[in-house]
Amino acid sequence: DSGAFQQVRFTLNNSLRPAEVAHLLEQSPPKEREILWNLIHTDNEGKVLQYLADDIQADILSKMDTDRVLAITESLDTDDVADVLQQLPERVTRELLKIMDQQNRERLEVVLAYPEDTAGGLMNTDTVTIRPDITVETVLRYIRRHNEIPEMTDSLFVVSRRKESYIGILPLTKLLVSDPNITVREIMNTDIKPIPAEMPDDEVASLFAKHDLVSAPVVNKKGKLLGRITIDDVVDVIREDADHSMMSMAGLDDDEDTFAPLMKTTRRRAVWLGINLITALTASAVIGIFQNTIDKVVALAVLMPIVASMGGIAGSQTLTLMIRGQALGHVERSNAGWLLNRELLVGGLNGVLWALVVSAVSIYWFEDTTIGLVIGLAIIINLIAGALAGTVLPLALKSWGIDPALAGSVLLTTITDVVGFFAFLGLATYFYG
């Protein structure tokens, strides 16, 4: 047994990379996770920690004392330390900053001055800077004096002598093919605009995609170079943003720990079930209005879920497409009209198609033409309602500052349930009344 532990300890600390250890922790239930974590050497803890999801990071940090956290963060890049600190209570962070050495503190304070989800929060302060008036040969000599250059350095940043203002970048690939006697100013690239530290992280991600960047400079309002953002951190942003929509639509956190403990999970899920119960009760209230009609024609009770369900399915297709379109920046006020128009037509056409099918089935099943007419009309109405709600809800929610992925699906179901039951039972009351 102890031999097996030794072997796991060796694998964790010597054979696997920090990202792989983090992955192993993420795919372990709580108890195993704690055992594994305790087998990691203190020197490696920081490296592993930075690859863990925020949820799990916070969990592990909450069980540590301040000295241990300080020791762990010493080996990390500034942006990663800032990430870790953001998982800690304000009080602990302040304490940590106090006992840190001055240089590290100053660097950290620059990053911590910006929210986690902005360029400033994403950036790292390990830039290699040069002046515009020196020659390529001098740059090469200057660099050779370093023992190593920070990882993911694909460009040097050119800054002014006085105020460290950002002027341009010099890609290493350019540096390597240039005449040694030429000055930096002549070959630097000034096309790439520096990223303002306040820029939201999703805009940073689309800038990186647009320009195929590996790293990019970050500046403050005065144009002073503060640091750089590297593609590895941008990839994390892209991954989280992409997960966000799907997880939110099911009322889950985008950073949800797959192996969150029982009571935490139960509590979070209970809230979502409670919200959805309101939708279900609203639908029941609508059905309640038509109890007399159902009492007369019990077939209505048998068929009514079909109407609600078809509207809900059609509506969530529209909703999902809109939410993805919003996330990709495809959907805007200018083209929303075209989309609404198409979705209403799609809803209408599919409404007619499936109304005919369901009508035929119902007439055959209950040997009653009236019920076929009623359900057909109700399906057409509800598919159009689903298309309308699926298009308009995300636009409206976004303009009110509410996340469409989170609130959209509940509201949509409420609408298609209410409209579906109301149309079907209302029409039935009219025709059978």
Next chain:
Amino acid sequence: DSGAFQQVRFTLNNSLRPAEVAHLLEQSPPKEREILWNLIHTDNEGKVLQYLADDIQADILSKMDTDRVLAITESLDTDDVADVLQQLPERVTRELLKIMDQQNRERLEVVLAYPEDTAGGLMNTDTVTIRPDITVETVLRYIRRHNEIPEMTDSLFVVSRRKESYIGILPLTKLLVSDPNITVREIMNTDIKPIPAEMPDDEVASLFAKHDLVSAPVVNKKGKLLGRITIDDVVDVIREDADHSMMSMAGLDDDEDTFAPLMKTTRRRAVWLGINLITALTASAVIGIFQNTIDKVVALAVLMPIVASMGGIAGSQTLTLMIRGQALGHVERSNAGWLLNRELLVGGLNGVLWALVVSAVSIYWFEDTTIGLVIGLAIIINLIAGALAGTVLPLALKSWGIDPALAGSVLLTTITDVVGFFAFLGLATYFYG
């Protein structure tokens, strides 16, 4: 009017980058999209095309003749040409390869030999290679002879003199800080294993994430260097994979064009509605069995959607978590037992909680204790069924080679509808019968 066109044409070709023009096209309805595309200069068409979603690429290419396609692809990287060719019918591709110059054809054939979703399909052939036995100084002189090095080159690849076998990489950052008299062999990095051309693209993506790579070498089965994969192409893979789950769960294509034309959209959506209609009809058939009971107690018809809906919501939370967990590689056979156990407990606990709430509401509403008992029990049963289905379905579907994101939600709803209605109406028949 013509002046406005001139201005748009100028913006498209001179002010915007190809990725920005592609984004503009993606956010335009079909007619506007065609007009904009026709304003793009032939020289820029290829660059824009490679940034477009596959769906839209295929659409544009289908309207071009072979010569035009050839002209467009001439300015592109090998991997991008391969991507474009994969959107074309086999016949056109063969014709294109025939009229291409030999060097381009040979390069392309290497990439086309591998499916689009493998390392071979993702790779580019523009590697800069060096021999292990030359000095740093020689490397620097060799590089300076180039006019430019390919974009995203962060490392040179070291290959053997004889068979072009991959030996290791030399990062530019390392090259720049090394002693000019040292040989490549002494400073090259042999830790990074080359990527086999057959590796699926999602594994490539997780390798890049694990090692924070910017570019990586691709080799064939004999270890010969074929090309390299760069992070920009990996980011596209990550984005598509992430979209895949959400879009599939709504029966949409992960590459769906937000502005797909009316009839194409209607046809695709109709299929999904048809599949879901089977679910709805199955649920109706279950209700149909209990018509007599509903005829006696009409309140059952009013309340029954609540049972089905709560089970469906709880089940899709579990399902979404499982599908995300599978995509992230968190869920495996070894930890599935723990997850099933937790989900069943969460379902049971939330079942009891919400059963009490709904029971109380029902008893108050219909002044009938029996109905409160019946709906409470049914909710507990259905939430546990939802948890069971939400956990087991994705595991089973995956092991049968069926995409859980696509089939999971329909099957789950069928199960929670059938179990919900059966439990509720069955218990009612027992207690009221």
